[in-house]
Amino acid sequence: MNDRIADIWGTRTPHGSGTAWPARVDSHLDPSVRADEVDRWVPSACVLCSNGCGCEIAVKDGRMVGVRGRADDPVNRGRLGPKGLYGSWQWEHADRLGRPLVRDARGELAESDWDTAMGRVAERSRRLLESEAGGLSHGFYTSGQLFLEEYYTLAVIGKAGIGTPHMDGNTRLCTATAAAALKESFGSDGQPGSYRDLESADAVFLYGHNMAETQTVLWARVLDRIEGSDPPRIVAVDPRLTQVAEAARRTGGVHLAPLPGTNHALMNALTRELVVHGRLDEDYIARHTLGFDDLRATVEPYTPEHVADICRVPAADIRRAAEIFGTSDRVVSTVLQGFYQSHQATAASCAVNNLHLLRGLLGRPGCGILQMNGQPTAQNTRECGADGDLPAFRNWNNPDHVRELAGLWNVDPLTIPHWAPPTHAMQIWRYCEQGSIRLLWISGTNPAVSLPELDRVRNILRQESLFVIVQDGFLTETARYADVVLPAALWGEKQGTFTNASRTVHLSDRAVEPPGQARSDLDIWLDYARRMDFRDRDGAPLIKWTDPRGAFDAWRECTRGRPVDYTGLSYDKLRGGGIPWPVNERAPEGTERLYGDGRFPTAPDECETYGHDLLTGGAVGPATYRALRPDGRAFLKSAPYVPPPQPPDEVHPYVLTTGRTAYHFHTRTKTGRSRPLRRAAPDAWVELSVPDAARLGVTEGDIVRVESPQGALEAPARLGRGREGVVFVPFHYGYGDQPGTDGAVPNGHPRAANELTPTEWDPVSKQPVYKMTAARVAKVRDGSGPAPAPTTTASAPADPSGVPATAGTAGDEVTERIED
Ligand SMILES: Nc1nc2c(c(=O)[nH]1)N[C@H]1C(S)=C(S)[C@@H](COP(=O)(O)OP(=O)(O)OC[C@H]3O[C@@H](n4cnc5c(=O)[nH]c(N)nc54)[C@H](O)[C@@H]3O)O[C@H]1N2
Numbered sequence: 001m002n003d004r005i006a007d008i009w010g011t012r013t014p015h016g017s018g019t020a021w022p023a024r025v026d027s028h029l030d031p032s033v034r035a036d037e038v039d040r041w042v043p044s045a046c047v048l049c050s051n052g053c054g055c056e057i058a059v060k061d062g063r064m065v066g067v068r069g070r071a072d073d074p075v076n077r078g079r080l081g082p083k084g085l086y087g088s089w090q091w092e093h094a095d096r097l098g099r100p101l102v103r104d105a106r107g108e109l110a111e112s113d114w115d116t117a118m119g120r121v122a123e124r125s126r127r128l129l130e131s132e133a134g135g136l137s138h139g140f141y142t143s144g145q146l147f148l149e150e151y152y153t154l155a156v157i158g159k160a161g162i163g164t165p166h167m168d169g170n171t172r173l174c175t176a177t178a179a180a181a182l183k184e185s186f187g188s189d190g191q192p193g194s195y196r197d198l199e200s201a202d203a204v205f206l207y208g209h210n211m212a213e214t215q216t217v218l219w220a221r222v223l224d225r226i227e228g229s230d231p232p233r234i235v236a237v238d239p240r241l242t243q244v245a246e247a248a249r250r251t252g253g254v255h256l257a258p259l260p261g262t263n264h265a266l267m268n269a270l271t272r273e274l275v276v277h278g279r280l281d282e283d284y285i286a287r288h289t290l291g292f293d294d295l296r297a298t299v300e301p302y303t304p305e306h307v308a309d310i311c312r313v314p315a316a317d318i319r320r321a322a323e324i325f326g327t328s329d330r331v332v333s334t335v336l337q338g339f340y341q342s343h344q345a346t347a348a349s350c351a352v353n354n355l356h357l358l359r360g361l362l363g364r365p366g367c368g369i370l371q372m373n374g375q376p377t378a379q380n381t382r383e384c385g386a387d388g389d390l391p392a393f394r395n396w397n398n399p400d401h402v403r404e405l406a407g408l409w410n411v412d413p414l415t416i417p418h419w420a421p422p423t424h425a426m427q428i429w430r431y432c433e434q435g436s437i438r439l440l441w442i443s444g445t446n447p448a449v450s451l452p453e454l455d456r457v458r459n460i461l462r463q464e465s466l467f468v469i470v471q472d473g474f475l476t477e478t479a480r481y482a483d484v485v486l487p488a489a490l491w492g493e494k495q496g497t498f499t500n501a502s503r504t505v506h507l508s509d510r511a512v513e514p515p516g517q518a519r520s521d522l523d524i525w526l527d528y529a530r531r532m533d534f535r536d537r538d539g540a541p542l543i544k545w546t547d548p549r550g551a552f553d554a555w556r557e558c559t560r561g562r563p564v565d566y567t568g569l570s571y572d573k574l575r576g577g578g579i580p581w582p583v584n585e586r587a588p589e590g591t592e593r594l595y596g597d598g599r600f601p602t603a604p605d606e607c608e609t610y611g612h613d614l615l616t617g618g619a620v621g622p623a624t625y626r627a628l629r630p631d632g633r634a635f636l637k638s639a640p641y642v643p644p645p646q647p648p649d650e651v652h653p654y655v656l657t658t659g660r661t662a663y664h665f666h667t668r669t670k671t672g673r674s675r676p677l678r679r680a681a682p683d684a685w686v687e688l689s690v691p692d693a694a695r696l697g698v699t700e701g702d703i704v705r706v707e708s709p710q711g712a713l714e715a716p717a718r719l720g721r722g723r724e725g726v727v728f729v730p731f732h733y734g735y736g737d738q739p740g741t742d743g744a745v746p747n748g749h750p751r752a753a754n755e756l757t758p759t760e761w762d763p764v765s766k767q768p769v770y771k772m773t774a775a776r777v778a779k780v781r782d783g784s785g786p787a788p789a790p791t792t793t794a795s796a797p798a799d800p801s802g803v804p805a806t807a808g809t810a811g812d813e814v815t816e817r818i819e820d
């Protein structure tokens with residue numbers, strides 16, 4: 001029995017380089033249920049992060065009563081992390097939405113029924129579509145947490161039914177940069193590498209990725225290599241002393257802690273080091289890439305000494321990291337929010353791709369690039385076009401691709417919006433603010449906590465002229481502003497598929513009935529399409545399916561011949577465990593890694609984008625692109641470093657960065673309702689470095705106020721192990737579970753990190769900049785004990801004395817069965 005609150009990663013199963021990761025099956029049941037009392041185990045995968053761990057849901061008397069990992073699943077070999085074990089199902093008995101809510105004459109949200117609620121939605125929608133604004137009056141803001149079948153249905157409704165370009169997901173906040181970096185370098189979205197590459201890598205580079213807390217099972221995989229023979233060296237690029245950074249020190253690697261906002265300077269220096277020392281695969285560069293001369297010229301000024309000044313890291317560490325990259329035979333790189341949520345996000349992430357291309361380190365075992373995802377189904381939002389792109393990685397700017405879709409859906413190509421790039425989420429919110437979008441349909445996301453500059457977001461949601469529909473399982477902070485709230489079935493209550501960060505597709509079967517009248521997102525959108533009577537060119541219903549399987553079959557057809565080929569998959573096949581796409585006649589059992597032959601989908605008729613200038617975001621036109629003659633070669637794109645938009649100054653001398661802790665998922669609608677997880681990290685905190693705290697006269701637990709030009713929050717201080725000048729706040733804590741109003745919590749002050757963050761984004765991916773806000777900090781009053789921050793994570797106190805260790809309590813035990 002293990003306490004997996006105290007021990008996040010569980011028991012080690014070390015293994016040597018080139019050998020398979022041993023299985024270890026983790027399971028956790030409701031303490032009132034014995035294993036032999038479980039009625040059935042339903043195949044699924046965890047939806048609390050992009051790792052996508054294969055699991056089974058325990059069902060007893062029609063209730064979810066636990067989970068266990070699947071030993072035969074290539075993703076996790078049976079393991080689950082704390083969120084999967086404690087947070088994936090324990091919200092079941094909580095305050096779920098069971099009835100639609102409709103705003104009544106007094107302006108209150110009142111319980112209603114489906115016919116009234118959907119009638120109101122359809123009536124408003126029809127009225128707006130008939131108005132002069134037409135489809136442009138509609139905006140859809142969806143998620144990275146629904147199922148593939150739901151996204152595809154929404155995408156077809158939006159593109160071929162309504163004809164609006166205003167559709168995006170919270171994936172814009174999450175993995176837009178992953179998609180952008182893959183498209184810019186390789187011509188199309190699609191992860192080149194595989195998690196299995198960790199089994200034989202000699203070095204693992206983690207760029208702005210706190211994998212130890214955010215993909216805990218993948219990190220267990222890394223730890224098992226570190227403790228086996230021939231361990232890899234770890235290089236961590238993170239301003240905080242995370243567990244990943246500690247592992248870098250332990251393995252003889254490097255921890256580079258750049259000041260937030262300086263990633264791209266660092267990347268240019270690492271690139272320059274490879275070039276200067278000739279650590280290049282010149283044959284690979286010549287045969288499989290374009291742009292080397294420009295790249296070399298761009299990085300030339302970025303000497304280690306120059307960049308050491310910008311990033312405030314030792315020049316020797318930059319040299320040493322480059323040497324590890326340049327001399328290891330097999331390198332895996334992972335990239336996540338420390339890079340993606342910054343002002344040169346796409347440029348810095350493409351630079352990671354470049355390092356691999358320069359040494360020919362991709363497409364073979366041990367050499368993976370993982371431009372990570374965060375949310376469990378973000379990949380599908382992108383694949384299906386629910387992020388505004390065209391489905392199956394088609395290029396909106398390529399008339400042939402548009403015609404293909406029009407043929408598939410049997411609609412006029414002119415219905416499908418392709419006269420301009422799809423509207424990104426930040427712009428959708430702007431159009432709502434300006435009043436041109438009059439109906440905003442929010443599904444599976446909680447923007448009143450997760451978007452930057454919350455005061456502005458609340459003002460937009462409050463506008464009389466904007467009709468807001470919120471589709472969620474809980475009455476979230478956002479739902480409180482809705483005109484209509486639609487109760488959604490969640491994971492375990494519906495059937496569908498989703499794809500993890502390494503292209504592995506899982507089927508999640510329905511385990512139990514949804515609460516009350518809640519319906520799946522698929523059923524809600526099918527109902528909407530019926531009420532709106534969307535038709536194809538022959539007068540037949542536009543949406544030709546009525547259930548998940550039908551949607552999946554339609555999607556398979558849509559992917560035929562595309563890089564993201566699902567044609568060889570079926571629900572039955574997926575019951576055997578996760579399979580990585582493409583799956584087709586040529587690769588019936590799936591494809592572990594892409595681009596082994598050095599050919600990339602960059603041909604003009606194949607690519608998903610013609611690309612952008614990484615510095616300005618300016619689009620490359622089709623003619624210019626053709627003239628480059630990419631011919632299946634990858635692009636080595638580069639850009640100079642520019643300083644961040646809101647650098648610290650005399651008034652706001654600190655850099656505020658925000659992010660996650662291991663125990664909570666985003667705005668905590670699920671994890672905040674799980675007792676063990678809530679106990680482990682009950683409330684917000686502010687992490688200060690010890691020297692900064694001394695200067696401010698702050699001791700552990702004192703209440704501090706953090707203020708930026710956008711807003712302020714107050715929370716207890718944790719004297720942490722971070723670097724001087726940098727303040728960290730977790731973004732998980734809104735105000736929903738302590739009902740208050742508009743950002744205030746009952747004790748009178750806001751605590752959400754996004755009160756402070758600015759409305760700024762990367763010019764290429766349009767991903768918001770959450771990782772660097774200029775801020776000032778002041779002590780408000782003495783505290784009454786240590787901050788409520790976990791001690792088991794990057795937020796561990798610098799001085800552990802007097803701070804109780806984070807641990808589980810009776811009933812939180814997890815069974816681990818190690819298989820040999
Ligand atoms: N426990 C948990 N796991 C999750 C989630 C969750 O909410 N909770 N969410 C999932 C989702 S959707 C996502 S997107 C992923 C996110 O996963 P991560 O990207 O790993 O998580 P973050 O904490 O947002 O940011 C990662 C690190 O970036 C560092 N950082 C901050 N500023 C900078 C910078 O300027 N440069 C560099 N190099 N690093 C910087 C932070 O110190 C932090 O340790 O996690 C997924 N997994």
Ligand SMILES: Nc1nc2c(c(=O)[nH]1)N[C@H]1C(S)=C(S)[C@@H](COP(=O)(O)OP(=O)(O)OC[C@H]3O[C@@H](n4cnc5c(=O)[nH]c(N)nc54)[C@H](O)[C@@H]3O)O[C@H]1N2
Nearest residue numbers: 173174444445446450471472488658659666667669731770
């Ligand atoms: N300051 C700061 N802000 C950030 C970030 C950061 O690092 N710092 N990270 C950003 C990132 S990477 C992300 S991904 C976002 C996450 O931000 P959000 O998407 O706002 O976060 P969640 O709490 O996951 O919200 C998902 C909602 O979907 C609901 N839901 C779950 N499953 C279903 C379903 O099947 N159907 C429906 N209809 N609803 C469902 C949940 O109850 C929940 O309310 O936050 C972003 N915001």
Ligand code: SF4
Nearest residue numbers: 046049052053081084
């Ligand atoms: S690593 Fe991610 S997918 Fe796996 S159990 Fe944890 S939260 Fe779930």
Ligand SMILES: [Mo]
Nearest residue numbers: 173174374375
């Ligand atoms: Mo995310």
